[in-house]
Amino acid sequence: MCGIAGTYRWPDGKAVTDRLTDVLAHRGPDGAGRYGHPVGDGEVQLGHRRLSIIDLTETGAQPMVSDGLSLTYNGELYNAPELRAELTGAGVRFRGTSDTEVLLEAWRRWGTDCLPRLRGMFAFAVFDERTGELVLVRDQLGIKPLFLLRRDGGLVFASELKALAAVTGGSLEVDQAALVASLLYYWVPDSRCAYREAEKLPPGSWLKVRPDGQVERGTFWNLKDVAAEGQERARSGDLPDLAAIVEESTKQHLLADVPVATFLSGGLDSSYLTALAARHRPGISAYTIGFRAEDAKFEAMPDDLRYARQVAQRFGVDLHEIEIAPNVLDLLPQMTHSLDEPIGDPAAINTYLICTAAREAGVKVMLSGMGADELFAGYRKHLANKIALSYQRVPRPLRRGVYAAVDRLPVATARRGFRSVRFAKRFLSFAELPEETAFRRSYTMYDRGELLALVDPDLAGTVDDVLTEHADVYADNELDDFVNRMCLGDSRMFLPGLNLTYTDRSSMAASTEVRVPYVDVEVVKAAFAFPGARKIAGRQGKAVLKEAATSILPKEIVYRPKGLFSAPLRAWMSRDLAPLVREVINDGELVKSGFLRRDALRRMVAADAAGQQDFSKHLWHVLTLEYWYRAAVSKQSKEFV
Numbered sequence: 174m175c176g177i178a179g180t181y182r183w184p185d186g187k188a189v190t191d192r193l194t195d196v197l198a199h200r201g202p203d204g205a206g207r208y209g210h211p212v213g214d215g216e217v218q219l220g221h222r223r224l225s226i227i228d229l230t231e232t233g234a235q236p237m238v239s240d241g242l243s244l245t246y247n248g249e250l251y252n253a254p255e256l257r258a259e260l261t262g263a264g265v266r267f268r269g270t271s272d273t274e275v276l277l278e279a280w281r282r283w284g285t286d287c288l289p290r291l292r293g294m295f296a297f298a299v300f301d302e303r304t305g306e307l308v309l310v311r312d313q314l315g316i317k318p319l320f321l322l323r324r325d326g327g328l329v330f331a332s333e334l335k336a337l338a339a340v341t342g343g344s345l346e347v348d349q350a351a352l353v354a355s356l357l358y359y360w361v362p363d364s365r366c367a368y369r370e371a372e373k374l375p376p377g378s379w380l381k382v383r384p385d386g387q388v389e390r391g392t393f394w395n396l397k398d399v400a401a402e403g404q405e406r407a408r409s410g411d412l413p414d415l416a417a418i419v420e421e422s423t424k425q426h427l428l429a430d431v432p433v434a435t436f437l438s439g440g441l442d443s444s445y446l447t448a449l450a451a452r453h454r455p456g457i458s459a460y461t462i463g464f465r466a467e468d469a470k471f472e473a474m475p476d477d478l479r480y481a482r483q484v485a486q487r488f489g490v491d492l493h494e495i496e497i498a499p500n501v502l503d504l505l506p507q508m509t510h511s512l513d514e515p516i517g518d519p520a521a522i523n524t525y526l527i528c529t530a531a532r533e534a535g536v537k538v539m540l541s542g543m544g545a546d547e548l549f550a551g552y553r554k555h556l557a558n559k560i561a562l563s564y565q566r567v568p569r570p571l572r573r574g575v576y577a578a579v580d581r582l583p584v585a586t587a588r589r590g591f592r593s594v595r596f597a598k599r600f601l602s603f604a605e606l607p608e609e610t611a612f613r614r615s616y617t618m619y620d621r622g623e624l625l626a627l628v629d630p631d632l633a634g635t636v637d638d639v640l641t642e643h644a645d646v647y648a649d650n651e652l653d654d655f656v657n658r659m660c661l662g663d664s665r666m667f668l669p670g671l672n673l674t675y676t677d678r679s680s681m682a683a684s685t686e687v688r689v690p691y692v693d694v695e696v697v698k699a700a701f702a703f704p705g706a707r708k709i710a711g712r713q714g715k716a717v718l719k720e721a722a723t724s725i726l727p728k729e730i731v732y733r734p735k736g737l738f739s740a741p742l743r744a745w746m747s748r749d750l751a752p753l754v755r756e757v758i759n760d761g762e763l764v765k766s767g768f769l770r771r772d773a774l775r776r777m778v779a780a781d782a783a784g785q786q787d788f789s790k791h792l793w794h795v796l797t798l799e800y801w802y803r804a805a806v807s808k809q810s811k812e813f814v
Contacts, residue, residue, distance in 0.1 A: 257275045525679040
């Protein structure tokens with residue numbers, strides 16, 4: 174895992190590329206390199222920061238240059254051994270053992286035709302000295318990031334948005350539509366970028382720039398098509414062997430020349446991966462988290478730690494337990510900077526602290542269970558949306574009575590919270606809505622009216638644009654299976670926009686690589702080959718994955734209540750961060766600029782303090798958005814200007 178950057182026909186490209194790679198130093202503390210070559214009346218510059226994982230010698234250093242091709246690459250190819258064998262059979266002679274060299278030679282032989290054959294996570298730039306063309310590529314599912322900016326026929330790119338912000342002299346303008354989208358989702362969708370001029374290369378695509386300034390784009394993998402193919406496979410009854418596919422993916426993700434460990438929350442996904450990893454690497458380490466007892470009680474959080482200990486003991490795993498009791502006042506601005514864009518998921522803090530502890534113990538690579546919930550319908554929202562279809566058949570007068578009764582219940586007292594009440598209120602907020610609207614409301618922060626009341630009235634059209642985009646993405650499928658429509662929507666929006674994003678930024682802030690075996694092209698293909706009835710069976714989410722996991726895990730782990738990889742937000746907001754919330758509402762930049770409306774925020778705080786509604790996540794995201802915005806309007810990151 175590394176940081177990549179570069180310029181193409183960009184003013185002062187050499188100095189800019191050096192600056193870019195300096196900003197990305199945390200992504201690759203083991204080495205740095207730069208390559209330059211003339212292009213027409215300008216030049217290309219490729220930069221690299223290296224985190225050595227495979228082939229720790231200089232033969233794996235980057236940018237890698239060979240016979241007219243130059244490559245700067247961030248990622249891992251898990252099928253590199255198979256591709257190497259094929260290329261060797263075709264006469265290619267390799268100097269080292271890195272997957273970087275395999276990628277370079279695969280590109281030389283097949284060009285963009287090699288891309289569908291790559292199994293891994295990657296973002297890279299390859300330059301051909303003979304044609305003067307530069308091609309940028311991002312992996313099939315958007316695991317690895319790649320930001321770019323084009324001006325006057327030139328281009329600059331980097332693994333992180335903060336690098337582009339740092340080298341453009343504060344000239345990037347905040348995109349208010351992206352901020353509105355961030356309020357809705359509590360992250361910025363992959364289709365948008367927090368700065369107007371910048372963009373994210375879409376997953377499964379490439380972009381080519383030529384010396385004459387012409388730009389060409391292409392797609393080599395489309396999740397919509399994969400889901401449609403999976404539905405046809407399901408109809409034919411040709412169901413895959415999921416247990417074998419997940420085990421093979423896990424085994425491939427263990428490929429490394431450095432120590433590998435796992436996240437182990439005690440939930441199904443991480444327990445399954447840890448058990449499989451221990452089968453292939455006996456004695457592997459795992460890292461888990463716990464919270465201060467008073468915080469966990471106030472949040473009514475389940476005791477996941479005991480399940481993690483049970484898995485570790487059963488499979489001979491060396492378990493490291495980390496208590497999450499952070500100084501959130503210090504970590505909040507630090508994490509906001511690391512995350513690149515405003516992201517309001519406190520799980521980013523958990524990831525960062527776990528990766529920091531692992532790195533201090535000499536571990537560079539971690540396996541995570543990320544992606545299983547999206548692909549196999551494991552979130553509560555999936556089951557809740559399915560239950561909502563039945564709830565809509567309940568007589569309307571009875572539904573009104575239920576709503577009135579639940580609305581009166583408190584979500585918390587001064588001493589503890591009530592998760593069941595929070596879930597019930599959340600469910601009733603969307604249970605009677607049409608399918609796409611209900612699905613959106615089941616995991617986003619506000620409905621249309623609430624969002625309009627929160628932001629500048631002049632942004633009403635922007636709010637509607639953001640909501641329309643969700644509707645368009647959700648409807649863009651050929652599936653007649655409700656559960657798989659939800660899974661596809663999550664895999665196209667929620668997974669790359671939030672979970673893969675915060676996992677990448679949080680782990681790389683700690684100079685650690687996180688791998689996601691469930692977010693693998695073969696696992697994804699298998700996931701959409703199962704009908705929704707195999708994913709949600711009765712009241713069981715992820716049913717087909719649970720069936721597969723019983724081949725190695727005890728049933729008390731497989732069928733335990735779903736755990737949480739989150740944080741005790743209500744405790745933090747009501748104690749540690751209460752003064753900061755007041756400051757942001759009364760004198761924050763977002764309020765002073767008119768983007769957010771003070772009266773709406775005050776109503777939110779009052780309802781939360783009274784225990785009538787749980788707005789802790791909403792207010793947490795307002796804080797993350799405020800910190801990000803302060804840095805953005807003060808010429809981005811002063812640290813780098």
